Amino acid sequence: MSKYRSQIVELLHHNQHQYLSGQKIAEQLMISRTAVWKTIEQMKQQGFIIDSIQNKGHKLKSYPAEWDADIIQLVTRQSAYFKQQYVFKEVTSTQAVAKEKVLDNDRPFIVISEVQTAGKGRFNRQWDSQGDKGLWMSLVFSDEIPLYKITTFNLFISLAVARTIRSVSGAKAEVKWPNDIYINDYKCCGFLTEISGHANAIQQIICGIGINLNHQQADFPAELQHKATSIKEMTGETVDRYAFLDSLLSEIEHAYQQFLTHDFSDIKAEYKMYSNIWNRSLQYTEGTRKVTGQAVDILDDGRLVVRDEAGSIHHFISADIEI
Amino acid sequence: MSKYRSQIVELLHHNQHQYLSGQKIAEQLMISRTAVWKTIEQMKQQGFIIDSIQNKGHKLKSYPAEWDADIIQLVTRQSAYFKQQYVFKEVTSTQAVAKEKVLDNDRPFIVISEVQTAGKGRFNRQWDSQGDKGLWMSLVFSDEIPLYKITTFNLFISLAVARTIRSVSGAKAEVKWPNDIYINDYKCCGFLTEISGHANAIQQIICGIGINLNHQQADFPAELQHKATSIKEMTGETVDRYAFLDSLLSEIEHAYQQFLTHDFSDIKAEYKMYSNIWNRSLQYTEGTRKVTGQAVDILDDGRLVVRDEAGSIHHFISADIEI
Structure with a gap:
């Protein structure tokens, strides 16, 4: 992999609104235009969509599908x-x-x-x-x-x-x-x-x-x-x-x-407010303990408070909830 | 290393009060007497002190200095x-x-x-x-x-x-x-x-x-x-x-x-009763906190209670104590 790749990626990434000439990239990175051209060709093969137009330069259109x-x-x-x-x-x-x-x-x-x-x-x-x-x-x-x-x-x-x-x-x-x-x-x-x-x-x-x-x-x-x-x-x-x-x-x-x-x-x-377990009867399982009931609160230490159908209160540390 | 070594070590270890003949070891492990002899020679080279007497057998006297x-x-x-x-x-x-x-x-x-x-x-x-x-x-x-x-x-x-x-x-x-x-x-x-x-x-x-x-x-x-x-x-x-x-x-x-x-x-x-920090003035350091005083108790969660020279109470989670 070209050792200038990350720098060229960065330049193109930060200039997606315009074309950057090979000459300009070469000057900025103090490398040859050939090195710029080779690296950009390599990037295209790796899935970067780069619009390269003679006399205008290169413009990054999209990234590879795979994480880069x-x-x-x-x-x-x-x-x-x-x-x-x-x-x-x-x-x-x-x-x-x-x-x-x-x-x-x-x-x-x-x-x-x-x-x-x-x-x-x-x-x-x-x-x-x-x-x-x-x-x-x-x-x-x-x-x-x-x-x-x-x-x-x-x-x-x-x-x-x-x-x-x-x-x-x-x-x-x-x-x-x-x-x-x-x-x-x-x-x-x-x-x-x-x-x-x-x-x-x-x-x-x-x-x-x-x-x-x-x-x-x-x-x-x-x-x-x-x-x-x-x-x-x-x-x-x-x-x-x-x-x-x-x-x-x-x-x-x-x-x-x-x-x-x-x-x-x-x-x-x-x-x-972000939680989706209020006001509905759900099944809570923690280890061998199974409770069907409604969540009514969360304690300050993170435990969930559930009231079962008979009105009893249960505390859970990390129950599995069936939705 | 002989593949019978651990079994021979075990036999000798459990029979330190008597001599075990090579014949007996060989029969018990269903291997040849030569294999027994070779393994025991190897063990001696590795630091086991084994008393080997013709017509009596082998008796383990002591273990190698290094962990075995x-x-x-x-x-x-x-x-x-x-x-x-x-x-x-x-x-x-x-x-x-x-x-x-x-x-x-x-x-x-x-x-x-x-x-x-x-x-x-x-x-x-x-x-x-x-x-x-x-x-x-x-x-x-x-x-x-x-x-x-x-x-x-x-x-x-x-x-x-x-x-x-x-x-x-x-x-x-x-x-x-x-x-x-x-x-x-x-x-x-x-x-x-x-x-x-x-x-x-x-x-x-x-x-x-x-x-x-x-x-x-x-x-x-x-x-x-x-x-x-x-x-x-x-x-x-x-x-x-x-x-x-x-x-x-x-x-x-x-x-x-x-x-x-x-x-x-x-x-x-x-x-x-096993603790050595009671009834003496010691220096307790936890992070940047330094207290000179006497330990007076340990709480049920393991924290140490120290009374400083002015009578104030301090709790420590894991102080360094200078003795």
Whole structure:
């Protein structure tokens, strides 16, 4: 791969409104026009659509369908928090890769993969994450955090994901306590939060997120049809993965700072407005405990309060809820 | 290495009171006498002292100075909890190895190394762990444990280590809150507890323990002299590492079961009797906070209560205490 690729990607990315001449690119990067031309030809082969017109120059029209590490770097470079990213074509799961990398990386970072061959959700459930339809990534947060705080982490992150989907697509994303995002009662996102630390504090949070962006119903495996959806299926419009990633990272960073400096009680009112479990009778399962009832509140430590049909009150830490 | 080695080690280990003939060993293992003889010669080269007398047979007199994986397996096989062990001649730290192994091993296991080239204590402090003088190991516990419980884990483990030292050597080991063991105000053991899990529960506890068994004062680096000690230095008697490991594992397993099923309040009285910080003015440092005062209690969640010289009360989660 050309060593000027990332710089040329950056120049074209920032000049999508105009044509940039090969001469100008060459001068700016202090390289030969031949090197510019070769790199741009290579980029075209890799899926970049670049309009190249003699005597005018080059203009970036669209990105490759597959995640491109150079463009992801342009996106994450905006991040005040995540300073490193790893981009893969295929991994077992971004979570497994992230957990390996935290062993010798104590800074915040991101792992993104085009395909996961063994993506997992909570309860070790398989998460279907093929191809270029979605966003499969793990975010590693690295701060010393009191143990008691972590039980509300998922609630802050859910809100960030739902806000992003609403602002990018207009779809009315709702949070399903504790860590799923639904649109019209179909699931479009789930995430899994793992931690590492010592006996008195958490040091790293490894949060794996899967979001269905551009699936059609037929893309889901049979057992998920009529349960899963994508943003595109709900809005009819293709989601630009880079723009989505960009918005998501800034919402998540904002939510994470809130998580560090505030208590859940400070965002509870907003969280409850985004939630899709009120005023309906649902089945709650936690371990061997099964309760049918209505959610009535969320405690400040993140536990859900459910009133069963006989009027008894139950508290859940991380129940599975059937919708 | 002979594939019959572990079986021959086991036979000799269990028959240390008598001579076992090569013929008898061969029959029992259904192998040739030549194979027995070859394996025993090999074991002698590896440091086993075996008394071999013609027409009588073989008798195990002593073990190699270095940890032997087959003997460690005989010890850990007694364990109801730890079902796997990894024995190394040299690693950076058993903790680093254990943290790698937990990524694809969700059962409880033990990592032991003869030498650690980069052993670490709390606050990333170097832990001197050369040669065959001590026991450097990491224990990986694997159970779903509520987050709130973990803050008292170190207290249960300290008690187990102190009990072991007392019962094996007679030395009056004392616990120094939260995770050191002292004899006569010299440190002989420290440990480091790390955790991994998800947002609602801890799934694995990785506890690295370093215990000075047979050091002499000159074995410690200059900066630790007059601070560190070993059991042998205090009692004058060499500690048998296998016997010590055996006792330690059974004490720790007992303490761990207590930890799972009881609250700290149930062992608090005993813990306090083993503790060496009462009735003396000490300096407590936690982050940037420094307090000189007397410890007066331990709360049920493991926090230490200190009264400073002006009579004010301070709570510590994991202070460093200068003794």
